[in-house]
Amino acid sequence: MTDFPSPTDRGDNCPGTVRVHPAADGGLARLRFPGGRLRPTDWAALAQIATDHGGDLHLTSRGNIQVRGVRDEALLRDRVEAAGLLPSVAHDRVRNILASPMAGRLAGHHDLGQLPEFLDAALMARDDVAALSGRFLFGFDDGSGDVLAHSPDLAAVAGVDASADGSGAGVVRLHVRGRDTGLRTTMADVATVLVDVAASFVSSTERQWRVPASGQLHDLVVVALRDHPLTTGSTAATGTSESPGTHAMTVGGEPSTAAEVPPVGWVDTDDGLVSLLAVVPFGVVPARLAEFLGAIERPSTISAERVIGLHELTEGMAEQVVRVLAPMGMIFDAASPWVEVTACTGLPGCSRSLTDVRADATAAVREGTLPVVGRQHWVGCDRACGDTGAGQRVTATPQGYVVGRP
Numbered sequence: 001m002t003d004f005p006s007p008t009d010r011g012d013n014c015p016g017t018v019r020v021h022p023a024a025d026g027g028l029a030r031l032r033f034p035g036g037r038l039r040p041t042d043w044a045a046l047a048q049i050a051t052d053h054g055g056d057l058h059l060t061s062r063g064n065i066q067v068r069g070v071r072d073e074a075l076l077r078d079r080v081e082a083a084g085l086l087p088s089v090a091h092d093r094v095r096n097i098l099a100s101p102m103a104g105r106l107a108g109h110h111d112l113g114q115l116p117e118f119l120d121a122a123l124m125a126r127d128d129v130a131a132l133s134g135r136f137l138f139g140f141d142d143g144s145g146d147v148l149a150h151s152p153d154l155a156a157v158a159g160v161d162a163s164a165d166g167s168g169a170g171v172v173r174l175h176v177r178g179r180d181t182g183l184r185t186t187m188a189d190v191a192t193v194l195v196d197v198a199a200s201f202v203s204s205t206e207r208q209w210r211v212p213a214s215g216q217l218h219d220l221v222v223v224a225l226r227d228h229p230l231t232t233g234s235t236a237a238t239g240t241s242e243s244p245g246t247h248a249m250t251v252g253g254e255p256s257t258a259a260e261v262p263p264v265g266w267v268d269t270d271d272g273l274v275s276l277l278a279v280v281p282f283g284v285v286p287a288r289l290a291e292f293l294g295a296i297e298r299p300s301t302i303s304a305e306r307v308i309g310l311h312e313l314t315e316g317m318a319e320q321v322v323r324v325l326a327p328m329g330m331i332f333d334a335a336s337p338w339v340e341v342t343a344c345t346g347l348p349g350c351s352r353s354l355t356d357v358r359a360d361a362t363a364a365v366r367e368g369t370l371p372v373v374g375r376q377h378w379v380g381c382d383r384a385c386g387d388t389g390a391g392q393r394v395t396a397t398p399q400g401y402v403v404g405r406p
């Protein structure tokens with residue numbers, strides 16, 4: 001394995017359950033759900049936590065959940081620990097793992113199995129990765145490119161290269177910041193590889209929260225992958241700053257062949273069951289809705305687009321879910337503007353904001369006066385929290401809203 005120079009402090013302001021971030025509307029806590037995967041019991045616990053603190057849950061672009069207005073940190077921590085949602089205090093903020101929500105459910109969406117859970121366990125077993133920044137992101141992509149589009153620092157793409165061991169089964173391609181390195185490992189070894197390389201990154205002397213998209217530190221991470229005894233392949237044609245590798249929406253240099261998935265709506269899956277995909281305005285889930293999500297008693301996911309997935313439903317169950325949850329604010333209609341409009345917290349929750357961004361965006365949706373067509377993220381200042389780079393940015397300025405990125 002590659003040796004990196006020496007340890008460093010990568011302190012950042014990302015909140016966790018243990019470190020509650022002060023905000024204008026009270027404490028801000030963030031709970032991690034590796035792979036964006038939630039059990040029914042998680043929703044039930046979250047409903048109680050939301051009832052204790054402010055009444056709502058807030059979905060994040062990393063498949064995690066925030067609680068705002070925290071006034072009793074001890075009570076919050078008790079609830080979270082009792083629900084088994086704080087398995088390691090030391091690793092509270094570093095368990096940031098995205099995974100494709102439709103993995104294994106549709107053609108070309110290769111099964112990821114329990115990879116997020118295995119990586120989570122491998123992270124928590126290592127003291128040296130507890131110093132990772134809360135911004136460092138791991139990803140598991142099912143071959144559709146949905147996770148790679150968010151440029152995880154380290155990612156594995158499942159089932160895409162039949163040439164690696166002659167069968168292709170169980171082989172994953174390794175990506176750095178969304179780009180193919182040309183290196184591979186097996187599904188059995190990938191958690192070990194990713195944690196070892198993350199440990200190498202955290203020991204670097206460069207004070208970076210994330211792997212840069214290019215440059216010396218980026219290349220050192222690629223070399224650490226290349227030199228790992230459990231990886232194969234070559235970075236000769238891809239993966240370094242000089243030869244930057246394959247872009248996100250292709251897999252192994254080829255366009256993804258994964259079946260297309262609507263942003264929200266009803267999806268008949270290959271097992272004869274149904275997945276329902278839905279959004280809620282601004283990713284806000286009221287406690288009562290969380291309670292109902294838990295009562296469905298099926299696996300669920302939160303995607304980087306803040307889409308809630310309810311999986312393994314029979315047709316009858318799916319019809320019933322739509323009937324009950326649509327009146328509670330869940331949006332299953334792909335034509336709804338709420339599929340494309342997101343916003344930062346803004347006033348009153350964030351004192352940096354020039355305005356109540358969400359109220360302004362809501363008014364624009366209702367009045368049909370959105371300033372731009374398609375996906376858009378509204379922000380109250382140029383810090384642009386929550387902007388994933390998709391679509392347009394709509395920024396509040398003293399002169400009014402401005403569309404575009406600097």
Ligand code: SF4
Pocket residue numbers: 344345346347350351352353354379380381382383384385
């Ligand atoms: S973008 Fe600015 S106004 Fe919006 S939440 Fe971030 S800091 Fe606050």
